[in-house]
Amino acid sequence: MRSSGQPTINDVARLAGVSKKTVSRVINDSPLLHAETRRRVEAVIRELGYVPNPQARALALRRNFLIGLVHDNPNAQTVMNVQQGMLDGLRGTEFELVVRPIDRAAPTMLDDLRHVLERQRLFGVLLMPPISEDDAIARLCEALGCRYVRMGSALLDTPARMVASNDRVAVAEAAAHLLASGHRRIGFIGGPAGFRSAHERRAGFEAALAAAGLALGEAQVAAGDYSFAGGQAAAARLLDADPQPTAIFACNDEMAAGALHAARARGLAVPDDLSIIGFDDSAIAAHLWPPLTTVRWPSRTMAAAAARKLIEDEATVPTHFPSALIPRGSVAPPRC
Amino acid sequence: MRSSGQPTINDVARLAGVSKKTVSRVINDSPLLHAETRRRVEAVIRELGYVPNPQARALALRRNFLIGLVHDNPNAQTVMNVQQGMLDGLRGTEFELVVRPIDRAAPTMLDDLRHVLERQRLFGVLLMPPISEDDAIARLCEALGCRYVRMGSALLDTPARMVASNDRVAVAEAAAHLLASGHRRIGFIGGPAGFRSAHERRAGFEAALAAAGLALGEAQVAAGDYSFAGGQAAAARLLDADPQPTAIFACNDEMAAGALHAARARGLAVPDDLSIIGFDDSAIAAHLWPPLTTVRWPSRTMAAAAARKLIEDEATVPTHFPSALIPRGSVAPPRC
DNA sequence: TTGTAGGCGTTATCAG
């Protein structure tokens, strides 16, 4: 009967002299099988080069073999890192990666997402920050029977549904690094209001200052939006203060790059006149001049773990991923 | 019969008092339909909020509603731009974007790709450079009945299967810009051997020099690999020459950033001691200091057009996309 | 432990 194209479960069944269902059991690792039968079927499968058809499986199981990346992240580099991490985690499996950016601000966002999840019946999705912080989205996934794992700067969900860094500790370490270099007037470029990551990072920064007996005055804080332009503007505001800060911590590398730009624009040398620390260790950090001291956010590793959590049942995949300070060339002791 | 979940084609057929096939014809815009019947069915569809199930369609049509991005591109930013462009082109359709990086160097590359295309039955794929230049891959897609569009620096295929820039012309323009600024000793950091884009860009560069009565000596050329480190090393080699070049053109921004690094490392000021031009206008270009003069490669626009070519039949989508010189701060007249 | 019948939701065939 089979003329062209790939072999189907029927071909395997016929050649192995068993029923379709038995082949199906072999494919799905059913325990109710004679070892002998299994061996025979597996031999035919190998011989034929048979691979189950994902479309048919998707229809019967009402579930696709697709893992989605749902995000609304302004940082292209971070998104790429996460994609690569997910692909690391998916390598060797039958799953494919579907990319699905959404617009957090759109009023129809939840409905759009519902439509995708309902129609494509994704096996699972990885929620990147900042939308990973949105409980409504997590509840939607759950209601639609779509597995999810959230990626975040702190534990926002059960470990099975979470991969988390500890930004508070990491940023405190970065601030301590500046303090140890002798800085006392340190500006802080924050992330957008409502971002958990922004909250955690600021908390860590303040904690480190407090431990050194310093307070974070309002004049030392400028709000940013995780974008280059935002960092530029925030740094400009910070550098207008008198006395000027001798160091700036920016809540991501993109903004740190903007701060570097702003410093250069007013003739300040980095790190001699101004030290800068960023966060993420995205590709840009090492490529700036001077190379940017930053905090490494292990996005790729975390994403790989998240992908494995989505497709495996075992709880052997870690949940916590430490960030680490990466000292490079953008920090020096203050001049004055 | 229908208890839970979404309405199916059966529900629509029953309520509209027609057969499944008629509903199917409405969905697929069959011309053989009474306008009256169509209207009635469409009303029921709207009322029920019925949406065809993609898994069932995929099974019946032997073709998934997935568009793939197949790439092996070292530049994360470029890949992101292309993804965003594809999503632009796919917006409002039922298609989803699947990301599929492959390893050009792996001996099993073609087999891996064949497996994905056979199993997932992608509707179509966008081939990014440099693998878009590989005819074997294009032939594989064709043999498997998978539509494809290639993205490249020159016309490599029929217009229906191509979106192309004209790098030769664009690079000639960049070289002319340096010449017009007074530069005569211009170093060239090339792309990897075997890349069509590298070939085109070098040809454009040489043409512009020739038009000014200059030749490109071997000492002025350094091979790069489109990476930051490669650009750094190539620039170092170029700057070892005596007399030193007063300007460098790098075949992409990543390498230009590396060249900037190398210049800084040996105390050269950019653009005063050394002018630099890159290629791509990726995000990093505007974020460097000084902002990098570069050639804008319209990756996002091209990718959007490619996506539309993949899903539409009409030949109304353009094939050629001009690149343009973006003057910023990394070029100045030579000092000496 | 294995097989049979029926369903998942859609499209293709071919007769009316």
Added chain:
DNA sequence: CTGATAACGCCTACAA
């Protein structure tokens, strides 16, 4: 123009 009927390839339930 329209509608039974049979694929598409796999899985679940139930029976043997």
